[in-house]
Amino acid sequence: MKSDGNLVELARAGIRVNTDWLVRGVDMSVAPGEIVTLIGPNGSGKSTTAKMALGILSPTEGTAHRRNALTVGYVPQKLSIDWTLPLTVRRFMRLTNPLTADECSSSLELTGAGHLIDASMRHLSGGELQRVMLARAIARRPDLLVLDEPVQGLDYGGEIAIYELISEIRRTHGCGVLMISHDLHVVMAAADQVVCLNGHVCCRGTPSDVSKHQSYQQLFGARAGGALAVYEHHHDHVHLPDGKVQHKDGTTCHDCSGEHHTAPDQEASSAAGSQNEGRLTRVG
Amino acid sequence: MLDDFFTRALIAGIGAALVAGPLGCFIVWRRMAYFGDTLSHAALLGVALSLLLQINTTLAVGGVSVLIAVLLMLLRRSNTLSSDALLGLLSHSALALGLVCLAFMTWVRIDLQGLLFGDILSVTVVDIIMVYAGGAGVLAVLAIIWRPLFAATVSSDLAAAEGLSPNRAEVIFMVLNAVVIAIALKIVGALLITALLIIPAAAARRVAASPEHMAVMAALIGAVAVVGGLYSSYYYDTPSGPSIVVAAMGIFILSLLPGLSALKWAGSRIKGGRS
Numbered sequence: 001m002k003s004d005g006n007l008v009e010l011a012r013a014g015i016r017v018n019t020d021w022l023v024r025g026v027d028m029s030v031a032p033g034e035i036v037t038l039i040g041p042n043g044s045g046k047s048t049t050a051k052m053a054l055g056i057l058s059p060t061e062g063t064a065h066r067r068n069a070l071t072v073g074y075v076p077q078k079l080s081i082d083w084t085l086p087l088t089v090r091r092f093m094r095l096t097n098p099l100t101a102d103e104c105s106s107s108l109e110l111t112g113a114g115h116l117i118d119a120s121m122r123h124l125s126g127g128e129l130q131r132v133m134l135a136r137a138i139a140r141r142p143d144l145l146v147l148d149e150p151v152q153g154l155d156y157g158g159e160i161a162i163y164e165l166i167s168e169i170r171r172t173h174g175c176g177v178l179m180i181s182h183d184l185h186v187v188m189a190a191a192d193q194v195v196c197l198n199g200h201v202c203c204r205g206t207p208s209d210v211s212k213h214q215s216y217q218q219l220f221g222a223r224a225g226g227a228l229a230v231y232e233h234h235h236d237h238v239h240l241p242d243g244k245v246q247h248k249d250g251t252t253c254h255d256c257s258g259e260h261h262t263a264p265d266q267e268a269s270s271a272a273g274s275q276n277e278g279r280l281t282r283v284g
Numbered sequence: 285m286l287d288d289f290f291t292r293a294l295i296a297g298i299g300a301a302l303v304a305g306p307l308g309c310f311i312v313w314r315r316m317a318y319f320g321d322t323l324s325h326a327a328l329l330g331v332a333l334s335l336l337l338q339i340n341t342t343l344a345v346g347g348v349s350v351l352i353a354v355l356l357m358l359l360r361r362s363n364t365l366s367s368d369a370l371l372g373l374l375s376h377s378a379l380a381l382g383l384v385c386l387a388f389m390t391w392v393r394i395d396l397q398g399l400l401f402g403d404i405l406s407v408t409v410v411d412i413i414m415v416y417a418g419g420a421g422v423l424a425v426l427a428i429i430w431r432p433l434f435a436a437t438v439s440s441d442l443a444a445a446e447g448l449s450p451n452r453a454e455v456i457f458m459v460l461n462a463v464v465i466a467i468a469l470k471i472v473g474a475l476l477i478t479a480l481l482i483i484p485a486a487a488a489r490r491v492a493a494s495p496e497h498m499a500v501m502a503a504l505i506g507a508v509a510v511v512g513g514l515y516s517s518y519y520y521d522t523p524s525g526p527s528i529v530v531a532a533m534g535i536f537i538l539s540l541l542p543g544l545s546a547l548k549w550a551g552s553r554i555k556g557g558r559s
Binding site for chain 1: 435486
């Protein structure tokens with residue numbers, strides 16, 4: 001997979017905090033015009049992997065390379081805006097680079113958030129915030145677009161629209177896209193390459209390859225791979241006492257969906273996770 | 285004109301407030317009030333050092349504050365300094381340590397009252413020059429790092445991902461804080477510096493339409509508080525540093541009145557078209 005044109009490339013990359021490896025041995029790359037999706041249960045190291053690719057975290061072992069003068073557009077999982085900060089959408093759009101009024105409003109229109117331009121960032125709903133953050137990232141005309149859970153808080157129709165928009169931006173701008181998602185169903189359709197993580201790379205390949213892969217089925221439950229008929233998102237909710245996820249038996253939580261609410265979330269995104277729960281089970 | 289102690293106090297106080305306002309906005313936005321408190325309490329250690337080594341107080345306070353600011357930031361980054369309790373511990377330990385060090389120096393007479401609550405009526409022309417030269421430097425650097433620092437305030441990860449070096453901006457911001465504390469020590473004293481930083485910023489929140497607007501408003505509100513506080517201290521014979529803080533508090537309470545939102549709309553019109 002080593003090639004010169006890649007926007008970003010991780011080789012055997014891993015991050016250790018104290019004695020625990022958050023993620024280890026990740027080989028991954030994003031080429032221009034390619035959509036790569038990271039999937040995996042909570043705490044599997046998806047966000048950590050993306051942060052290595054972005055250079056926010058430097059790998060404890062292995063390497064992370066980014067192309068020179070790479071323009072990145074990043075949609076983080078959450079923002080921390082204090083109530084004392086008077087921040088409108090218009091000002092937020094210019095957070096990291098200057099924009100003309102036209103560039104600003106046209107990318108907001110693109111994500112369906114044009115009417116929000118004078119709204120206060122603190123008063124946006126989860127879905128509106130996602131649209132605004134995506135618009136800001138797109139307005140930078142990035143070479144690489146990195147999206148951490150881009151559809152959290154969006155309803156089903158909005159979710160499809162956003163994924164279609166991401167595919168379209170990839171086509172028109174030719175940028176590479178690195179996406180993190182809980183959500184297997186729509187991701188499967190949009191991605192060129194899926195990397196399934198659980199502390200390490202479980203499996204990878206095209207969406208249909210991955211969905212048939214044995215370790216993917218173990219990770220997300222046997223039914224998730226069942227001919228893509230039931231797009232059911234099963235977290236593997238067996239957490240060992242040391243905080244690791246036991247992913248051997250995805251079958252134990254099959255008939256008790258309530259476990260989602262009691263199992264400890266390993267990621268800081270527990271609030272986002274609970275937003276997603278409303279659409280966990282879906283027939284496509 | 286500068287012969288008059290009251291005029292000197294006004295000029296120095298206004299200068300300090302103009303610098304403290306914009307910086308205070310970042311302290312408020314970044315939820316660092318306790319952090320600023322710790323830094324300003326540590327300024328007493330700087331005073332002790334300046335007496336011991338016979339060097340300029342403002343320089344010594346600035347030096348010690350920079351050192352402690354960087355130390356605090358390293359501790360914070362290694363995540364050992366995350367809790368409120370630990371910052372509170374450090375803040376008051378620094379204060380107590382400074383006081384104990386000063387008490388050991390029996391050969392100098394120290395105006396402890398002035399150190400803790402400010403001694404604005406005794407500012408000299410040299411002090412005024414330091415306030416304005418240092419202040420202009422601080423504001424100029426703040427303007428340069430504004431974009432990365434502001435982006436890092438909204439999301440540090442986002443700023444880092446998009447190549448704005450948030451860590452560098454944060455280190456510089458810490459140093460600016462230390463400089464402002466050194467400047468403001470004589471005006472309001474170690475115990476009240478945080479008030480001069482955050483109360484005008486908090487008061488500006490209600491009338492501000494954008495972050496930049498809020499920074500300007502905080503500077504102006506701080507200056508008004510200095511003038512109001514000094515005049516009331518003059519007429520009612522109250523201590524000047526605390527009077528300034530009380531005046532700032534008064535403006536903050538006024539800012540909570542509903543009628544003031546009219547100002548905000550005016551502000552949003554002015555700022556609206558700007559990039």
